[in-house]
Amino acid sequence: MTKTIEALQSGEISSGHGLNQEIALKRVGDTRWGSQYGTILRLISLFPSVLNVLEYVKEDGNNSEHRGEACHLLNDIVNAMALVKVSKQRLQTIRDDGWSLLLDEVSLFCDKHNITIPKMDDTFVSQGRSRRKAQNISNLHHFQVEIFYQVVDRQLQELNNRFTKVNTELLLCIACLNPRHSFFVFDKKKLIQLAQFYPLEFSSTQLLALDSQLENFILDVHPDDQFSNLNGIGALA
Structure with missing residues (x-):
């Protein structure tokens, strides 16, 4: 709580009133991408405080279930279709050119919060597996290809499944x-x-x-x- 107050005083995070309040994490809606994005942004802003709370719950949680969780948690048709199209273009741009920028941002975040950054050229070893049993891939391949690309590709695939070219054009034409x-x-x-x-x-x-x-x-x-x-x-x- 002390770190949260210090962050508010320094302007690192902001607080409003009522609907504009920004110092609490919100429950994520299962299918609301905007809700998930907003929650991630708040988690980044409040990361030190969230970490403190998780550490507290880990040590002093009311039951083993809570302690275990803490350990694991460390306007209209035309405009809508236009936003879908923009979303597809943005996702494709992120896939093509966004990896280096994301890696830089994550590295800065880790440096700020004293989080160890794995060397990208080292062999990736999954948690709980020895190096002898690990796949012969680098950390760079794991994070870029197996995580970054796959996440973006799944988002693109879901948009394409929900809004095919014919469906999108059909709605635009009807409008x-x-x-x-x-x-x-x-x-x-x-x-x-x-x-x-x-x-x-x-x-x-x-x-x-x-x-x-x-x-x-x-x-x-x-x-x-x-x-x-x-x-x-x-x-x-």
């Missing part, structure tokens, strides 16, 4: 039918693309006709008062 603000997001090209996702419903001849029909549609609804105050696709239907 072009939104009549709000006098059909501000109307996009004829994307609506034709939407029709192309349904080849059994739209033949090649019908797709050619759709181009002209969509031009007629937008010219027809723009000046019509009954379409001026619609708030969604449901209202348009």
